[in-house]
Amino acid sequence: MSIAPTAGISIQSVLDLIKFSVVVVAILATGFSVIGAIALWRAGPEGIKEFFQMFERLQMLPLLTVMFVIGSATVLGLLGILDSNGVTGILSGVAGYVLGGLNRSPAAAAVKKNAEPPAQT
Secondary structure, eight states: OOOOOSTTOOHHHHHHHHHHHHHHHHHHHHHHHHHHHHHHHHHTHHHHHHHHHHHHHHTHHHHHHHHHHHHHHHHHHHTTSSOHHHHHHHHHHHHHHHHHGGGGOHHHHHHHHHSOOOOOO
């Protein structure tokens, strides 16, 4: 079974895009690892705790997952493996997930979690 690229996009250009994306993610991961190591070295255990809290507040795992799904759907669409209905379904599902998560902002949850309990009368 051969894969025929659509719209004049070569498989080599898609592979180059994937290589570039992997390099960018590796550079970002290395940078965050260096920052985490410096935070641990300078501030001890409290520094690393705050570093991981930053990742929780920024919701890094859902963000990276959404970026991966969008990139995968784009590549599969460009290679002709998914038709336009499949790509549209995936992207609309991602949009629903992102927009549905706006009500549960991590900053609001952190404020609510750290709020003092109401005084009892």
